Amino acid sequence: MKHEIQAIFAIAIRDILRFTRDRPRIFASLIFPFIFIAVLGLSFQSSFGEDLPYNYLTFVFTGVFAQTLFQSTAMGVISIIEDRENNFTQEIFVSPISRYSIIVGKIVGETLVSFAQIVGVIFFGIILGVGFSVESLMLTFPAGLVAALFGGAFGVIVLSNLSTQRAANQIFPFLMLPQFFLAGIFNPVKDLPLFLTILSRLAPMTYAVDFVRNAFYIGSDEAKFVTVYSGYVNLAIITVLFIIFITVGTYIFVRGERNK
Numbered sequence: 001m002k003h004e005i006q007a008i009f010a011i012a013i014r015d016i017l018r019f020t021r022d023r024p025r026i027f028a029s030l031i032f033p034f035i036f037i038a039v040l041g042l043s044f045q046s047s048f049g050e051d052l053p054y055n056y057l058t059f060v061f062t063g064v065f066a067q068t069l070f071q072s073t074a075m076g077v078i079s080i081i082e083d084r085e086n087n088f089t090q091e092i093f094v095s096p097i098s099r100y101s102i103i104v105g106k107i108v109g110e111t112l113v114s115f116a117q118i119v120g121v122i123f124f125g126i127i128l129g130v131g132f133s134v135e136s137l138m139l140t141f142p143a144g145l146v147a148a149l150f151g152g153a154f155g156v157i158v159l160s161n162l163s164t165q166r167a168a169n170q171i172f173p174f175l176m177l178p179q180f181f182l183a184g185i186f187n188p189v190k191d192l193p194l195f196l197t198i199l200s201r202l203a204p205m206t207y208a209v210d211f212v213r214n215a216f217y218i219g220s221d222e223a224k225f226v227t228v229y230s231g232y233v234n235l236a237i238i239t240v241l242f243i244i245f246i247t248v249g250t251y252i253f254v255r256g257e258r259n260k
Contacts, residue, residue: 004101011105012112015076019113029072029117034124036064036186054222059213061130062140062226063185065121066212069114069144070151070205071176076110077103077155078172080253081165099254103246107152114148136216143215143231146238147208153242154204156249179205190228204241207234 019025037060125132158175162168181187182196183205192200200206206228214231217223229237 012109015109072114074155
C-alpha cells in the first residue's frame with residue numbers, strides 16, 4: 001500500500017510540474033474564465049439580469065467555477081494519450097504498481113492543477129464584483145473537489161476509447177462544447193423543452209455544475225431558481241457515474257495497453 005501511495009503522488013507531482021512549465025496553458029486558464037465571466041456574464045446581466053430572481057453574474061461565476069474544475073481535470077487525464085505516444089505510459093506499466101494507481105495518480109495530479117486554475121476564476125470574480133463570501137467559498141470548495149474528481153473519471157472513460165492525440169483533439173471539444181449549454185453554466189436548465197431536458201440530464205457536467213451550485217447557494221432563497229436537484233441527489237448520481245467511468249474506463253485502457 002505504501003508503494004502504491006508513493007506511485008500515486010509521484011505521478012501527481014509530475015503533472016503539477018508540467019503545468020507550472022506550460023505557459024500557454026497557464027495563460028489560457030486565466031483568460032478563458034475572464035471571457036466567460038466578464039464578457040458573457042456582464043453582457044447578459046445588463047440585458048436581462050434585472051428581470052431574474054437571482055444575480056446572473058453570480059450564476060455564471062458558479063457555473064464557470066464548476067466547469068473549470070470538471071473540464072480541466074478531464075482534459076488533463078486525457079493527456080495520458082500524449083504520454084502513450086511518447087512511450088511514457090509503457091515505462092509506467094512495466095513498473096510493479098497497480099494500473100488503478102496510475103489512473104488515480106493522474107486524476108489526483110490534474111485535480112490539483114484544476115484548483116490552481118480556480119485562483120483565476122476567483123480573482124476575476126472579485127474584480128467584477130461577484131457576490132460571494134469567504135463562508136460560501138469554503139462550502140463550495142469541497143463540492144468543487146467532487147466536480148474535479150468526477151471530471152477526471154469522465155476523462156478516463158473518454159481516453160479509453162481513443163487511440164491517438166489527434167483523435168482526442170477532434171473528439172474532446174465535440175463532447176465538451178455542447179455540455180457548456182446543456183449543463184447550465186450560462187443558462188438555467190431547470191425548465192427546458194423535453195428534448196433538451198433529456199440531453200441535459202445525459203450530460204455528466206450537469207451534475208457537477210448543479211452540485212457546486214447546491215453548495216454555493218445553500219440556505220439561500222435563490223437556490224430554488226438556480227439548482228435542478230438537491231445536493232444529495234446530485235452526489236448520488238455523481239458517485240454512481242464516477243464508479244462506472246473509472247472502473248470501465250480503466251479496464252478498457254489497461255486492456256488496450258496490454259494488447260500492444
